[in-house]
Amino acid sequence: MQTNLAAFIKDTAEGKEADAILRKCTHCGMCTATCPTYQLLSDELDGPRGRIYLIKQVLEGATPTAKTQLHLDRCLTCRACETTCPTGVRYGRLVDIGRHLVEARVPRGLIESTWRSLLNAVIPRPALFSSLLFMGRLARPLLPRSLSRKIPQSTVARSWPKASHTRKMLVLEGCAQPSLSPATSAAAARVLDRLGISLERAVGAGCCGAVSFHLNEQEKALDTMRRLIDAWWPYVEQGVEAIVITASGCGVTVKDYGHFLGQDPAYAAKAKRVSELAKDISEVISVEGPRLREARGERREAEKPRVAFHSPCSLQHGLKLNGKVESVLTELGFELVAVPDAHLCCGSAGTYSILQPELSRRLRDNKIAALTGGMPSAILTANIGCQAHLQGATTLPVRHWIEALDEILSPSC
Ligand code: SF4
Ligand code: SF4
Secondary structure, eight states: OOOOOOHHHHTSHHHHHHHHHHHHOOOOOGGGGGOHHHHHHOOGGGSHHHHHHHHHHHHTTOOOOHHHHHHHHTOOOOOHHHHHOTTOOOHHHHHHHHHHHHHHHSOOOHHHHHHHHHHHHHTTOHHHHHHHHHHHHHHGGGSOHHHHTTSOOOOOOOOOOOOOOSEEEEEEOOSSHHHHOTHHHHHHHHHHHHTTEEEEEOTTOOOOSHHHHHTTOHHHHHHHHHHHHHHHHHHHHTTOSOEEESOHHHHHHHTTHHHHTTTOTTTHHHHHHHHHHEEEHHHHHHHHTHHHHHHHHHHHTTOOOEEEEOOOHIIIIISOOTTHHHHHHHHTTOEEOOOTTTTSOOSOTTTHHHHSHHHHHHHHHHHHHHHHTTOOSEEEESOHHHHHHHHTTOSSOEEEHHHHHHHHHSTTO
16 A cells, blocks of 8 residues: 655654555455454444555544544454454554544543543552442442443452462453452462462552553553553562463553553663563463363363353454464363354453443344354353453353363362
């Protein structure tokens, strides 16, 4: 694609990056076939190729409008288009740049701005989020069903093993996950403990910055990233082997810290190191897993849970780890049902389910139909956002796969 970027951006780091991405696009349109919003709306501007054109126009000096913003807002940032694209267009990075530019020039209405500010103020603060969730659970009987189903039931975590091993890894607990699904990090700690690895929690660590970033509060997101690096750094200096992430949506962000903070002289090197250490829990288990197979061996034939795995977009399109969890689960004795259109987003997508409720609901309903068609006993996934979103639409249990693995390895605990 030929480009002619406007003077205001041409020579900036963002401009050069966007220009290089745009020039890789050949307009072929193959990406539209796998775009969830294009499939729902059949509008070129609600597909990747149309959005790329919109962003190109803004970069070339056109004035963005509320319509430009709407089509970019409707994008899930699922990055299915990246997986499909034959020329390697990094759409996710381009849409970040485009949204940042449009956000600065197109004011939002009062209600929408307030709503976005509230989300940005509450979700990244674990204590505040937890208190509001507690109050929501108390008020659940008084709420309309459509709202009460969005508030997940409370769950209890199994015990966290004592840190007794020489091998140590650090965990990202995140902001919403400790309240919504406290069992997940504990399950990761228990499975890793079986492998001779102690999973540590850093004092003062919180949100990874993804929430603010996706709400276009990019400066706030960068500050959140710096704070998390500060909390982790003493552990990194002590030699933790990896930073383990159980929410793939957070994993995509942390693995990009080196990029996000690459221009910050005080944090660039630390951010790069943190990105190098960041691992999705499936990456760790797939390497260390053979010893788990022995533990599972005796029970494998007697007990074969039939489950559906929902692969989050951040796992398959963002981290490019498609198939890894499925292989681990199959190896360890789970029976996976077939899931049609597994490449499509479930509609959770960070705060998308709140900001674009109608599109999100349609995607969720389609996903639930695809996941339950094979009559599984549970749905497993790898990202807290998808987990909470899907749980609101089914009576089947929706859990992180590491919890199911922990349970099958030590069912009587
Ligand atoms: S990121 Fe997802 S929703 Fe957005 S254009 Fe690409 S495929 Fe479509
Ligand atoms: S598939 Fe890739 S090259 Fe083709 S239109 Fe989409 S982004 Fe451009």
